Amino acid sequence: MPLPRLFARSSSHLCKTLNRTVAQSRCLHEVGQRRYSFAGSQHSRTSYNRFSQLGIGYFKTPYYVPGSHHHYVTNVIREQKSRKMLYYLTGLVFAMVGCTYAAVPLYRRFCQATGYGGTVQRRETVEEKILRHAQDGTVTKREIVVQFNADVSDGMPWKFIPTQREVRVKPGESALAFYTAENLSSTPITGMSTYNVTPMKAAVYFNKIQCFCFEEQRLLPGEQIDMPVFFYIDPEFETDPRMDGINDIILSYTFFKIAEDKL
Known part of the structure; x- marks a missing residue:
């Protein structure tokens, strides 16, 4: 076969092969665009921003950005953890507020159940102890x-x-003391007090016959009141060896605001 004819046939075959390759490449490119690129909302297009087109000469092929899916999942997990932490902190704040309002009645129930802080005894029981001590006629010098x-x-x-x-009293005797409260604000305020007796081991012998603790006290602006405390020291205080060396008792009251009325 003559050389020119052979060269022409080879050139024709090469052109057909090249055209077929170009057609296949264009087909793959269109398939990649339909799979990874589409028209839609900004959010939808952003969700597939991991795919792009890499230009190499005449041909364009889609490529995948490594690590983009992992980065997206990490952000989602971080947002979920932040949302859970926000819920936990919000619940903790509400729980603390609830405990603040419930502290006074819970403390009162605790004292009544355990005798902590010198639980107020029944009036009949205290009066019976005072009467028995008066009939006994025993005189103590301990003050x-x-x-x-x-x-x-x-x-x-x-x-x-x-x-x-302070007040000086002997075991078996009763005594009366007063506290003064004054509202310094310009609005009516309702308060409630809790009490504590120290040392704690002496609290079981400190009986309050009349007390303003755990009772709501409402004071108008500038109002001042005197509140009595009538208490009694059990005569068994003197015979208990655990009370040896205890000659001082401290009675403490703390007032908490329950409500504030707006004028």
Whole structure:
């Protein structure tokens, strides 16, 4: 076969092969576009931004960005954890607020159930002890100094002080003391007090016959009241060996704000 004719046939065959390759490449490119590129919302297009087109000469082929799917999943997990932490913190805040309002009644029930802080005894029981001690005629020389302390919680605009600093009483005797409260704000405020007796081991012998603790006290702006505390030291205080060396008892009250009325 002559060389020119052979060269022409080879050139024709090469052109057909090249055209077929170009057609296949274009077909693959269109399939890639239909699979990874589509018209839609901005969010939809962004979701598939991991696919792009890489230009190599005449041909264009889609390629995948490594790590993009992992980065997307990591952001989703981080957002879920942040949302859960926000829920936990919100619940904790509400729980703390609820505990603050429930602290006073819960403390009262705890004292009544366990005797902590010197639980108020029944009036009949205390009177029976006083009568029995009077009939016995036993005279004790031991004297106990009962000191008084007063506090208010944060945000409580009251002036709250004991009228007397201390009272001296013997086991088996009763005594009367007073506390003074004054509302220093311009709005009516309702408060409630809790108490504590120290040392704690002496609290079981400290009986309050009359007390303003765990009772709501409402004071108008500038109003001042005197609140009595009538208490009794059990005569068994003297015979208990655990009370040896205890000659001072501190009675403390703390007022908390329950409600504030707007004028």
